[in-house]
Amino acid sequence: MPNIASILKAEISRVARKEVRAEIETLKKASVAHRSSIAELRRQVNSLEKELRRVAKGAKRPSTAVDSDNDAAAGTKRRxxxxxxxxxxxxxxxxxxxxxxxxxxxxxxxxxxxxxxxxxxxxxxxxxxxxxxxxxxxxxxxxxxx
Structure with a gap:
């Protein structure tokens, strides 16, 4: 005749594993969703940084018609x-x-x-x-x- 304590212990561990498995599934789904949103945010940040560099590069370019008076006042531009x-x-x-x-x-x-x-x-x-x-x-x- 089996010991009632061992049967009870086995049943409790089986139910606990079942509950833990269910909780882990929901956590895994949430983790996957978070990872995909993080990846999307990274793509957005990269595209925004690229756009910012492009805009900043365009803003830094001086106009082609530079007065010689400006060069003399600011000193010669060194390369x-x-x-x-x-x-x-x-x-x-x-x-x-x-x-x-x-x-x-x-x-x-x-x-x-x-x-x-x-x-x-x-x-x-x-x-x-x-x-x-x-x-x-x-x-x-x-x-x-x-």
Missing amino acids: FSASRLTAHRAKLGLSAASYGQLIGVSGQTIYHWEQGKARPRAAQLENLAAVRDLGAREIAERLTTR
Whole structure:
């Protein structure tokens, strides 16, 4: 004759498993719904970011008819080229740290500029232009005085 306690225990565990299974099903359905809504929201955010970049890019472009008076008042607009920076530093035979010392930045910053990971600010562009105008002797003098 089976023990009534073991039968009762087995029945309770069976009913509990059935209840847990039902609860887990509803949680799974909710989870799937949440995941799909999250994916849709991500797609919307990506499209909005893309649109924002496109609009910002269009807004940053200056008009083609620029007065020469504006250029003179604002100073000449400096352009930056990573390959030219690398070529100039190689021509002088300087390390990135030494070249950075001339400009007032670190050697790591020079590497980032050369690799295109970063761009110099306006004041740093002016310093770059000033260093480009110097000769090899003047550069050597500046490096020895610092």
